[in-house]
Amino acid sequence: MVTIRQKLVSEAQAKKVTYGKINKRKKVVVHGTDNYRTGADADAHGRLQYNGNSRSASWHWTVDSKEAVQSFNHVWACWAAGTDKGNQEGIHVETCVNPDGDYKKTLQNAAALIAKILKDEKLTINDVVQHNYYSGKNCPREIRSGNIPWNEFLKMIQNAGSTQVPKPSTDNKRYRVLTGTFSTRQAVENVLDVLKHRFGWICYIEQDGKLWRVKTGTFVGMAAAQAGANKIRTAKLAQVTYVVGE
Template sequence: MVTIRQKLVTASQAVKITNGKNNAKKYIVVHETDNTNIGADADAHARLQVNGNSRQASWHWQVDDKEAVQSFEHYWECWGAGTYIGNKQGIQVEICVNSDGNYLKAVQNAASLIAKIIKDENIALQNIVQHNYFSGKNCPRNIRAGKVPWTQFINMVKNAKNIQNPPVDTKKYRILTGTYSTLKAAESATKVMKTTFGWLVHIEQDGKNYRIKTGTFTGINAAKNAEIKIKNAKLAQVTYIKDA
């Protein structure tokens, strides 16, 4: 059972990295992110798109071992499939491969999400295709290598369990780290939080030391997950969750 939520790219940003709103929604195109960095999960890739992706690329969904996050409504023609037809007729789904995640669980979650999409959009099962189908790119790489055979993945879609919507928690939180003895150390950790996690962060001076304060997270679970990402990436030994 996969939890789904939206973190939609604004229309003003979307028009810069899509072909508009006329997606025929004939195919589901399955991708993998190829980003194995610690913390490069669904939330990080969703934030990347919201904050303005430096690549000329876009996709509708990103899925990891915990959740599926939607960046674009399905009517947008995202730049993901590598060809005009693939973009114009495809709903693009990225499976995260971050090294601190459970890849097999992420694949299961992707299957659950796709089962919902084909029902919602009335898409034929045989029109679930790999990125390779349109562009010839070796993507989704792990599935194509047999880590989860494609026939098994399609069977997972057929047998997928229901989607779960998360409880609504609108309270805002921030993460505050312990102190760093040098500005360089704080800046190094900040760079990872910005570029890999897609967070808004800034450095505060605390006497002769420095600490990092993040932007806001909605809901205590999101804040706790952010705290875990910091510790998994060994960016700070001490962290605090504070009300925003």
């Protein structure tokens, strides 16, 4: 069972990084992010696309060991396959390889997601291909290296369970996360850079006397804010974090 969440890119942004709403939806294309940095999970990649990816690239889904995040509806022909044919007929699924995740669980979640896509789009297991199928790129690298072989992954899709859509949060209050203080401006700027460009977060630097800290943009609900604070600590960007209400 995989938890599915949408963070859809705006139509204006989608027009900049896709061929438009011309996707034939004939294949499900499996990718690996090749992003081995701590914190490079589905949320971070989803936010990257949502906030305006600076690269000429786009994909429909990102999956990690916790959830699957959708960035584009399947009608959009995303730039992910490396060929026009692949871009114009593929539904592209990126699997995360972040070291703070569980790669086997990521592939289990990806299998459940792809099983759902196959059912929704009236496709079959024969329509699931690797990125390599179109461009020859060594992708998804982990699967192709034998870290859960391709045939085993296809069996996982065939045996996959159902999906779960999160219940709407009853806590609609807005919260921010604050880090503890840093003694130098350079140290706090290094943390800010990671949060903005790796995690895709909106965040700011605040001065506290002769010290500095990072303040994030708002999270909706205490659970989301606490997850953000935990993510900062897990990535060892700050030893202390605080959640504050708006």
